[in-house]
Amino acid sequence: KQEVTQIPAALSVPEGENLVLNCSFTDSAIYNLQWFRQDPGKGLTSLLLIQSSQREQTSGRLNASLDKSSGRSTLYIAASQPGDSATYLCAVGGNTPLVFGKGTRLSVIA
Amino acid sequence: NAGVMQNPRHLVRRRGQEARLRCSPMKGHSHVYWYRQLPEEGLKFMVYLQKENIIDESGMPKERFSAEFPKEGPSILRIQQVVRGDSAAYFCASSPETTGTQETQYFGPGTRLLVL
Secondary structure, X not given: OOOEEEEOOEEEEEOOOOEEEEEEEOOOOOOEEEEEEEOOOXXXXXXXXXXXXXXXXXXXXXXXXXXXXXXXXXXXXXXXXXXXXXXXXXXXEOOOOOEEOOOEEEEEEO | OOOOEEEOOEEEEOOOOOEEEEEEOOOOOOXXXXXXXXXXXXXXXXXXXXXXXXXXXXXXXXXXXXXXXXXXXXXXXEEOOOOHHHOEEEEEEEEOOOOOOOOOOEEOOOEEEEEO
């Protein structure tokens, strides 16, 4: 049974800092891994999707990496801004629908 | 192209009542997934449907919960005789197809159910 863990559960950083969010999964037989952003009381916005054959994906200030063999993914956010404050969810896709971690709640302080 | 639509956005029910949550997938999408997010928890898969078929309902409670995706109209998640523990955000997602490789799922804004 796939389990997804996100560390840290919460993170507070000053504006401008670069930061890394971590995601680990127990079953390496995955098809893809997605990072989502969730704002309070809102739905999910897909940030990056990494297929199992890929090592990383980049979008603007975001870079996500995937290491299937070690069961890990990282989301790197460069030059953080207060608007980046949200909960970031990692989700793994395999033979079953997405399995989510509990998320990392990020606060970027101006 | 409108995104995934869910209604209502907020729903208040008293214990014992029925809750009906609706999801209209993105245009051209024939696969619908329902997830539940309990307070301070991650999203948990409930059920996966294609038009007129339930493909995987392994995450759905055996009692009081049912889901359908008719040939015409939205997908419906139905909760009978709601209890306080059903209070959660219910998210719907859709994808164009699944051929053994998961396509990106597009999520709706969710329905927040509060049971009094």
